[in-house]
Amino acid sequence: MKMRKIAFIGCGSMAEAMISGIIANNYVQADQITIMNKNNHERRMEMVDKYGIRATTDYHQLLQDASIIVLAVKPQHIFEALSAAKPFINKKKLILSVAAGITTHTIEDIIGEAIPIVRSMPNTSAAVGKSATAMSMNSHTSERQIKTAKELLETFGNAIIVEEAQLDSVTGLSGSGPAYIYYLVEAMEEAAAKIGLDQTSAKALIVQTLSGAAEMLQQSPKSPATLRKEVTSPGGTTEAGLQVLQAHKVNEAIMDCIIAASEKSKQLGKKLTAEAK
Numbered sequence: 001m002k003m004r005k006i007a008f009i010g011c012g013s014m015a016e017a018m019i020s021g022i023i024a025n026n027y028v029q030a031d032q033i034t035i036m037n038k039n040n041h042e043r044r045m046e047m048v049d050k051y052g053i054r055a056t057t058d059y060h061q062l063l064q065d066a067s068i069i070v071l072a073v074k075p076q077h078i079f080e081a082l083s084a085a086k087p088f089i090n091k092k093k094l095i096l097s098v099a100a101g102i103t104t105h106t107i108e109d110i111i112g113e114a115i116p117i118v119r120s121m122p123n124t125s126a127a128v129g130k131s132a133t134a135m136s137m138n139s140h141t142s143e144r145q146i147k148t149a150k151e152l153l154e155t156f157g158n159a160i161i162v163e164e165a166q167l168d169s170v171t172g173l174s175g176s177g178p179a180y181i182y183y184l185v186e187a188m189e190e191a192a193a194k195i196g197l198d199q200t201s202a203k204a205l206i207v208q209t210l211s212g213a214a215e216m217l218q219q220s221p222k223s224p225a226t227l228r229k230e231v232t233s234p235g236g237t238t239e240a241g242l243q244v245l246q247a248h249k250v251n252e253a254i255m256d257c258i259i260a261a262s263e264k265s266k267q268l269g270k271k272l273t274a275e276a277k
């Protein structure tokens with residue numbers, strides 16, 4: 001177990017997913033984590049009760065002993081939060097941002113100092129230790145700090161290192177990715193009800209189908225297209241279903257969806273860069 005202290009600026013859904021993974025893996029003791037948010041006292045208390053972590057509303061108290069500062073506020077609140085935190089940030093502390101679209105350069109500009117920053121994009125499956133996370137870092141981050149950040153991110157899933165320029169694409173693909181899957185499941189559940197399956201049976205069948213397909217994709221050397229063809233008997237049921245997906249151009253819709261999300265990530269970054277100037 002590490003002795004370092006971790007401060008969370010922002011304690012919403014992404015922070016909670018990360019904290020639950022960090023604690024479940026004994027990366028640090030719960031009382032080595034301190035959270036802060038803006039207004040929501042009840043939320044802070046809920047997190048303290050649930051995880052045994054600490055909470056504060058005071059930046060000095062939050063940051064004085066922290067060696068890792070996790071930035072987990074929405075992109076539009078980054079400027080406000082960092083401006084308030086700035087007097088307590090120095091180059092010995094590692095900033096680990098999860099904010100969509102916000103570049104390490106923008107964070108450095110707001111702080112006004114050359115400080116180590118890791119920018120990452122996890123997803124909410126961190127809550128069950130299954131986040132698909134990508135990370136990159138600025139040039140002030142040491143090898144030891146990169147290792148620390150990767151270790152921390154790996155307490156709640158997989159973490160890979162990418163070029164920072166790729167992080168907007170990662171955001172559109174895997175950061176937002178769980179939502180696309182849940183959207184699909186919502187539609188599958190609605191369809192199941194329409195064709196006469198009860199909710200409990202339908203949910204069990206859908207979840208196992210998803211988890212089995214994910215396992216096949218992981219374990220089998222075959223491509224997704226080959227695996228799809230193996231399910232699709234000529235003239236059979238799958239073919240009938242897939243024809244409808246093709247007629248609705250679902251493939252194009254999914255591609256457009258991921259491109260739109262990654263473009264939005266770029267725009268969020270540009271908007272804040274303009275505001276920070």
Ligand SMILES: NC(=O)c1ccc[n+]([C@@H]2O[C@H](COP(=O)([O-])OP(=O)(O)OC[C@H]3O[C@@H](n4cnc5c(N)ncnc54)[C@H](OP(=O)(O)O)[C@@H]3O)[C@@H](O)[C@H]2O)c1
Nearest residue numbers: 010011012013014037038039040072073074075077099100
């Ligand atoms: N959710 C995801 O799937 C996901 C995945 C990857 C990355 N992210 C990134 O994670 C970040 C947080 O997203 P989220 O979904 O966790 O948002 P969220 O649930 O809305 O949480 C945001 C948190 O930030 C706090 N906050 C707002 N302004 C603040 C300030 N000035 N100082 C301190 N705390 C402040 C809020 O506190 P109050 O409630 O008191 O206002 C709240 O605790 C975003 O940048 C997002 O891009 C999210």
